[in-house]
Amino acid sequence: MPNGDEKICNSVRSLLENNGVLEAEQDIQHATKFSVKSGATRAGLLVYNSGKIHVEGAESELKAWLLEVKGSIESGTAAPGILLPAEIEKFPQTLRERVPACDDVVIWFFQEALRCYKAGSAAASAFMLGAASEKAILLLIESYGNRISNAENHEKFFSRVNNRMISVKYDEFKRSYKSAKPQPKELPLAQDLEQLLDGAFNFYRHTRNTVGHPQIIPDLDKGVVLANLGQFIVYVERIYKLIEFFNQNEMQV
Structure with missing residues (x-):
């Protein structure tokens, strides 16, 4: 005792x-x-x-x-929010430092995801993280489509992705990008689409859908959500490196 x-x-x-x-x-x-x-x-x-x-x-x-x-x-009131290590508290600042051009919408939803996690809601955090991911992917798809040099192919690409679900947009982007030229030569950017972006995008999308579609009670591990809050910085950094690559090159499709 x-x-x-x-x-x-x-x-x-x-x-x-x-x-x-x-x-x-x-x-x-x-x-x-x-x-x-x-x-x-x-x-x-x-x-x-x-x-x-x-x-x-x-x-x-x-x-x-x-x-x-x-x-x-x-x-006798509710317990305080979750205390996070200093480096995690600085995640939004770290994202801004590593990706100065990062869209304000992406940063806002990322900050909300962290606030939700600190408040003890892994489900709300996963939902907000999924929203931040979707905005970043939409920017990637738009930047790629805008750099397709052939006017007819440019129009066809946007006709396939406009007004579609994010999963369909992403699949159309991957299908087009795989046969496009030029392609990044340096690692890890040359392998990012399949090795990093696919896995991260699908995780953020699936967890968001798990929370957003009220069919079952979400079963989300707090540790996994926290790990993916950290991974999000690398994910967005690579997306913006691809955006930069597209902005510097006309894409032949």
Whole structure:
């Protein structure tokens, strides 16, 4: 039995473990001390046998989150959102830095996906990520079609993709692009369509559809959704490298 109030200690322990930030737990005089770590940042939370909670440590996002934990327990309200490591918190900033030309709509939906994940909704996060992916793919398809040099083939391509579902648009794009010239020569761009874009696009689309079509209760693993939030940056980076390639070359189809 902990020195601190047992019920409160159980609540604190559960929250810290679920967020992957519990480093150690130690009984001290009249209290139980939870040592907490996120990245290089450390803080502490003390639960006294009286039920009082005290947060210690230098000012940081981690300490601010622990204060939210304290407040939620003391007030009996909902638990605070998920605490993410600093590098994950910076995902939108990282995307802007690596893809300066990234469309604002893509970034907005990506930011919403991260907010939803932090709020504890993997399903909403997957839906928003699917929307961000769709916008990026639409930009890719449009940039390719606009660079088809033959006017008749240009018109035929857009007649096949306009007013179609995103999966049909993407399939038509792949079919046309595979026989188009020129093709990127340098790796990994030369292999991106099948090795990276296909897998990522289909994951984002399928998970979005799983949430958006209310036939069954979605069964989404939070860890998988988080991993694909990180993968999204590479995915968009490669899409924009292909867009840049199309902008620099007339496509012969």
